[in-house]
Amino acid sequence: MSRRLEDARILMYSHDTFGLGHLRRCRAIAHALVEDYRGLNILIISGATIAGAFDYRARVDFVKIPSVIKLRNGEYTSLASHIDLHETLKMRESSIRHTAETFQPDIFIVDKEPMGLKGEIEDTLAYLKARGTVLVLGLREIMDAPHLLEAEWKKNSIMQKIDQYYDSVWVYGPPDFYDPLIGLDVPASLRRKMDFVGFLQRSVSRGKTSINARKDNYILVTTGGGGDGSDLVHDVMNAYEADPTLTQKALVVLGPYMPAAERAKLVQKGEAIPYIEVIEFDNHMEELIDSATGVVAMGGYNTYCEILSFDKPALIVPRVKPREEQLLRAKRASELGLVDMLLPEQSADPTIMAEALKRLPLRQPPSKSGGNMRLEGLDHISQTVGRWIDGRGSHLSLVGAE
Numbered sequence: 483m484s485r486r487l488e489d490a491r492i493l494m495y496s497h498d499t500f501g502l503g504h505l506r507r508c509r510a511i512a513h514a515l516v517e518d519y520r521g522l523n524i525l526i527i528s529g530a531t532i533a534g535a536f537d538y539r540a541r542v543d544f545v546k547i548p549s550v551i552k553l554r555n556g557e558y559t560s561l562a563s564h565i566d567l568h569e570t571l572k573m574r575e576s577s578i579r580h581t582a583e584t585f586q587p588d589i590f591i592v593d594k595e596p597m598g599l600k601g602e603i604e605d606t607l608a609y610l611k612a613r614g615t616v617l618v619l620g621l622r623e624i625m626d627a628p629h630l631l632e633a634e635w636k637k638n639s640i641m642q643k644i645d646q647y648y649d650s651v652w653v654y655g656p657p658d659f660y661d662p663l664i665g666l667d668v669p670a671s672l673r674r675k676m677d678f679v680g681f682l683q684r685s686v687s688r689g690k691t692s693i694n695a696r697k698d699n700y701i702l703v704t705t706g707g708g709g710d711g712s713d714l715v716h717d718v719m720n721a722y723e724a725d726p727t728l729t730q731k732a733l734v735v736l737g738p739y740m741p742a743a744e745r746a747k748l749v750q751k752g753e754a755i756p757y758i759e760v761i762e763f764d765n766h767m768e769e770l771i772d773s774a775t776g777v778v779a780m781g782g783y784n785t786y787c788e789i790l791s792f793d794k795p796a797l798i799v800p801r802v803k804p805r806e807e808q809l810l811r812a813k814r815a816s817e818l819g820l821v822d823m824l825l826p827e828q829s830a831d832p833t834i835m836a837e838a839l840k841r842l843p844l845r846q847p848p849s850k851s852g853g854n855m856r857l858e859g860l861d862h863i864s865q866t867v868g869r870w871i872d873g874r875g876s877h878l879s880l881v882g883a884e
Contacts, residue, residue: 700773714778775794
């Protein structure tokens with residue numbers, strides 16, 4: 483029996499323990515898909531404390547599961563301090579399974595963590611596989627340094643489980659930028675499932691305006707979620723304090739996960755510098771990046787896609803621990819001439835940072851570098867999803883093709 487248009491369903495999982503990257507990536511994919519297909523309904527399972535702070539298009543919604551936060555040392559703890567981590571994980575696992583049973587998705591897309599946080603989705607994967615749901619693992623183009631990723635995955639037989647459960651593995655980048663599984667022993671059967679879709683292009687939301695939108699000439703300083711971004715902001719402010727010739731206006735976005743004490747310190751410090759304006763959070767970051775003269779960032783996946791999408795000169799100061807993902811991305815993008823990069827110890831030198839900030843507005847945008855800017859990820863995903871659901875007897879139709 484053919485299914486009615488509105489019955490096509492995609493469930494997405496975003497574990498969200500540190501920062502906003504996973505949820506923002508899921509949301510970008512979901513919004514692109516519902517724009518392309520009428521009657522597709524998407525539900526995002528998220529552990530982000532501020533999942534509700536973002537706008538969602540019609541037919542995209544989210545289910546909030548109890549939050550677990552990742553500490554700077556890589557360990558996890560419950561956001562609700564009175565609830566044991568083990569109990570929180572049990573609640574999350576139960577909520578995920580119940581949502582899958584109730585929603586009955588055609589496709590389940592998992593962001594980055596193959597078995598979920600501490601294995602919390604393995605039971606749901608087994609259930610959905612048995613009922614014929616298409617299971618997709620979405621990986622950043624860079625996961626971590628190979629030796630770190632291998633140690634993490636080997637411990638829990640992750641490679642074998644990916645091959646066992648998943649029908650497809652999407653890599654959110656082009657193959658000539660980076661291979662997320664480089665240096666690992668990947669079975670040929672799993673390699674065949676890998677699809678390098680390209681970077682995920684971003685755009686400014688139609689009809690939505692940031693309350694912080696501005697028309698003047700400014701550089702944007704962003705630390706993503708901000709959980710470990712205070713060092714970068716201090717470095718920028720120290721450069722302004724040390725160099726009176728640095729008069730370029732800067733808009734600093736601290737991020738919602740920056741610890742309150744650090745946030746208060748930086749707001750106060752910024753008030754004493756005439757060229758700097760500090761805001762805590764903006765749920766329309768795309769608009770602020772689009773209007774900026776240049777971007778200073780740590781270079782997480784989403785910010786990097788925005789820098790490429792809006793073609794902005796960028797200075798990247800990557801996080802180097804506990805994961806090396808940002809460092810590897812910044813090095814590769816710098817090699818290709820797409821961005822400028824400072825290591826954290828260079829960024830901490832006010833003279834070096836001041837010079838880098840003065841050069842930034844004069845730098846050519848990424849498109850002039852001749853490097854790879856392949857931003858076809860959302861289109862590629864949309865075509866793939868359309869083929870899958872068409873092949874399952876559903877009547878999804880391309881918007882505009884009627």
